[in-house]
Amino acid sequence: MSLDHVRIVLVRPVYGGNIGSVCRAMLNMGIRDLAIAEPRADTDWSEARKMAYRADAVLEQRREFATLAEAVADCGLVAGTTARAGLYRQHARTPRDWAPTLLEAAQHTRVALVFGPEDHGLNNADIALCTQLIQIPSSEEYASLNLSHAVIVCCYELFLAGRVPIPPQESSPEAPSELRERMFAMWRESLLAIGFMDEDTAAHMMLGLRRILSRGSLTEIDVRILMGIARQTRWTAEQMKRDS
Amino acid sequence: MSLDHVRIVLVRPVYGGNIGSVCRAMLNMGIRDLAIAEPRADTDWSEARKMAYRADAVLEQRREFATLAEAVADCGLVAGTTARAGLYRQHARTPRDWAPTLLEAAQHTRVALVFGPEDHGLNNADIALCTQLIQIPSSEEYASLNLSHAVIVCCYELFLAGRVPIPPQESSPEAPSELRERMFAMWRESLLAIGFMDEDTAAHMMLGLRRILSRGSLTEIDVRILMGIARQTRWTAEQMKRDS
Incomplete structure (x- = not known):
């Protein structure tokens, strides 16, 4: 199962370091298509390059879009991530629940995973563009994940869903x-x-x-x-x- | 199922920012016990505090140990993470495979999850102290995860495993x-x-x-x-x- 059609979309990201960390997380899980919607003029790109460590190709090949609508225009599925449960957010499901659906769709259409800015997450106008909502399970005490942490959890679930299950790998056979x-x-x-x-x-x-x-x-x-x-x-x- | 007895152990971590990010990842998944083995004298603690964002209590309550052996001395299970497959690393299994075992053990003994330094990971002497090996599935092209990314993936798997009941096993406590x-x-x-x-x-x-x-x-x-x-x-x- 290919992850070639999976796109990570960061909306108004604040910290360059997080953008770089996202690039590394993506490449670790075999995902390369990065889009930034409504990029900020004061983004610290040198910090981004530092954190992208060995995934700078993903960073350099990113595309920037003035709006989220443009960033996901060619995508058949648009899955938005949210830490909050609220109006329009009730039908959020976990990355593990969504992974098979998203992966299956990614075999014949583009699939976007959309992540909001560090401070407030996706707003209602962003959410309106999403066809699916993802909520990462986390502690009630402190639910909000770091941006790149949210990205790696979602990418990891997609990566695992796409893998043919491999039995535990002892090279020597079990003794009779x-x-x-x-x-x-x-x-x-x-x-x-x-x-x-x-x-x-x-x-x-x-x-x-x-x-x-x-x-x-x-x-x-x-x-x-x-x-x-x-x-x-x-x-x-x-x-x-x-x-x- | 409680995660109170789960300890995250960072061995010789290089970047203060990563230590802080680890604190946040831990608290997001309801884990609070952080140990640092062989801490470096030049650790950038101000960067750590910045990245710990709202998880500074975990950072402040960390304990430091001169050796890994001391950091895990009271732990019944010691699960080391490795990106490399090599001799003695063949029996590494994924965090998802190990999660039920680790969680079950954590109900009656301390369980350590051990993460090596950013540059080279755990060495053979570190690995020797581990009772289990964890390998996070990742792309062959770029297998090595950022330290805090590795931590959140493992903590996330434990957190999820804790949401389903697991049958009890041995009655005698795991040896420390x-x-x-x-x-x-x-x-x-x-x-x-x-x-x-x-x-x-x-x-x-x-x-x-x-x-x-x-x-x-x-x-x-x-x-x-x-x-x-x-x-x-x-x-x-x-x-x-x-x-x-």
């Missing part, structure tokens, strides 16, 4: 039961040999060890390491016995 | 980092003593053992058992040496 059992048998021998347990307590102790080593996965490489330890421990104990 | 580290130190000694590894291969082998024992949870009872084995193994090896 037979191999694991051989390993436990070797540990049993070695723990008896060093006197950590005797035949009476062995069953109980071995259950403890099994529990510890069965919490997560156990790969073949892991089992080989554990066998090596058991083998060497037993050898040490046998040397001791022979010597004494 | 300090106890686990003592256990690993004992294993190191005993594996050297039996000749399973030498000083040259010890670091590599111990990372392997850490990986095996960090797949799932590790309770205090588990750690006591593992310490007992290490102690007895070493004793055996010392007897052998004395006898021969």
Whole structure:
């Protein structure tokens, strides 16, 4: 699933540093199309370049528009972000809820994610241009996210939605039961040999060890390491016995 | 589900502004416990205060530690973030995958989320202290997130995970980092003593053992058992040496 048709639109952003941070957040999530609506004349572009760190291409290729309407004119979906729940904002849904819809739409039309200025967010005229509303879940105590934080959360959700789910990546395969059992048998021998347990307590102790080593996965490489330890421990104990 | 026991640990952070942004990201997601390990003498705290915007209480209440080990000493789970996939980093999982585990653990023990410095991330010694590894999904073209962006993505996932109920797991409390580290130190000694590894291969082998024992949870009872084995193994090896 491609994110090529996703556009990030910043409306009247105040701080150049935030614009730069947004560029980096976008590129981290594979999104490159940045538009700025109603840019401010006093924007600190040198701060923007500094924060864009290695994403300066996104910053340089940005487009500026006099109005939000122009910035989203060619977009089929326009999703506005809001921290406030109010009139016209009741149907806001989370970025995770919207992500599949937005991503699907982005395969055949342009999709804009619109973020308001740092101080007051999108106003009602901005909101009126939006076809969807996004509200990022956050603490009731302090709901308002930094601008670039709001952008990365939304882009991250789109990026994840577009990824084919990948199973947890151990390179070594899970050890088969037979191999694991051989390993436990070797540990049993070695723990008896060093006197950590005797035949009476062995069953109980071995259950403890099994529990510890069965919490997560156990790969073949892991089992080989554990066998090596058991083998060497037993050898040490046998040397001791022979010597004494 | 409470996030009160979640700690954000920044290791050797370079930019004060990032520290401030992290405070805001934390408070947005209802997390307040900030630790800084190996703080730099030249940190720009005025920039930190500026970016903490309305989250200055989190900044002021931060604690500073000379080492990462001290910053996470009382933590049952220590989740390190890494942008790189490499040896011992293969079993990194996404924040979304880890969130339920971390949140569940945070109901009965402290859980640390550890973030490396902006320039190079966590080093291998830092990683060794981690029981879990988190890798934030991002574009292959530019994988490395801004520090506060990485923090908000992880905190956001925890915050969201906290909104759905999760079934309870182990009854014995997760072993704190300090106890686990003592256990690993004992294993190191005993594996050297039996000749399973030498000083040259010890670091590599111990990372392997850490990986095996960090797949799932590790309770205090588990750690006591593992310490007992290490102690007895070493004793055996010392007897052998004395006898021969």
